[in-house]
Amino acid sequence: MIRCYAFGWVPPFARGLVRDLRVRWALEELGLPYEARLVGDAPGAVPREAYRAVQPFGQVPALEDDELALFESGAIVFTLAERHPPRLLARDPATRARVLQWSFAALNTIEMPVQNLAAIDLFHAEESWAKERRPAAVEAVRGRLAELARCLGGRDFLVDAFSAADILMASVLRILRHTDLVEEQPALAAYKERCESRPAFARALAAQLSDFARGETQPAA
Numbered sequence: 001m002i003r004c005y006a007f008g009w010v011p012p013f014a015r016g017l018v019r020d021l022r023v024r025w026a027l028e029e030l031g032l033p034y035e036a037r038l039v040g041d042a043p044g045a046v047p048r049e050a051y052r053a054v055q056p057f058g059q060v061p062a063l064e065d066d067e068l069a070l071f072e073s074g075a076i077v078f079t080l081a082e083r084h085p086p087r088l089l090a091r092d093p094a095t096r097a098r099v100l101q102w103s104f105a106a107l108n109t110i111e112m113p114v115q116n117l118a119a120i121d122l123f124h125a126e127e128s129w130a131k132e133r134r135p136a137a138v139e140a141v142r143g144r145l146a147e148l149a150r151c152l153g154g155r156d157f158l159v160d161a162f163s164a165a166d167i168l169m170a171s172v173l174r175i176l177r178h179t180d181l182v183e184e185q186p187a188l189a190a191y192k193e194r195c196e197s198r199p200a201f202a203r204a205l206a207a208q209l210s211d212f213a214r215g216e217t218q219p220a221a
């Protein structure tokens with residue numbers, strides 16, 4: 001059985017965004033059963049310090065099965081896709097290379113400015129340095145999203161059919177849900193909705209949210 005590590009509790013603003021969602025989404029797309037191993041203080045959860053043996057930075061997600069122990073959401077999604085072609089990764093080398101390229105673009109070129117803005121808004125909004133820095137951070141995201149919308153052109157997905165890269169890119173765009181920045185680019189808003197309308201995404205999201213609900217109803221340790 002595949003084990004996907006996820007937090008048992010996060011603040012409400014982060015629910016539905018935590019990065020184990022990317023892994024759950026890929027697992028659902030591939031029809032692979034898994035169990036969520038919750039990390040945290042609740043009874044039955046893996047304590048944060050012990051979890052560092054699985055994920056050296058103490059972050060989620062991580063994935064384990066009989067053959068593999070992996071961390072980094074991009075590496076996990078890509079490896080799952082690679083193991084089960086062609087649902088999320090085509091077999092032909094040129095297409096695979098483009099999926100890898102767009103996976104890096106999602107996690108490096110787009111997620112970095114997006115996460116920078118999210119950190120300002122969600123963790124530091126009241127601090128004076130954040131108020132000063134925010135306009136430039138918004139412009140950095142706006143610029144990248146305009147470029148991404150142009151690259152997407154009229155296509156439904158980043159590379160031919162829906163792929164691992166779309167799981168990663170749509171997940172990154174979701175981080176901006178507290179802003180209108182994605183909606184400013186109608187092609188990107190439609191792309192995100194197209195990805196989120198997949199039944200596998202709905203199952204993954206429901207599973208993450210229900211694990212938080214489960215964590216909340218457990219008595220404190």
Ligand SMILES: N[C@@H](CCC(=O)N[C@@H](CS)C(=O)NCC(=O)O)C(=O)O
Pocket residue numbers: 017018019020057058059060061071072073074
């Ligand atoms: N690059 C890592 C980032 C993982 C990450 O930032 N996870 C967050 C939850 S979404 C986390 O564990 N934060 C707690 C921490 O950094 O201590 C990945 O994509 O897997």
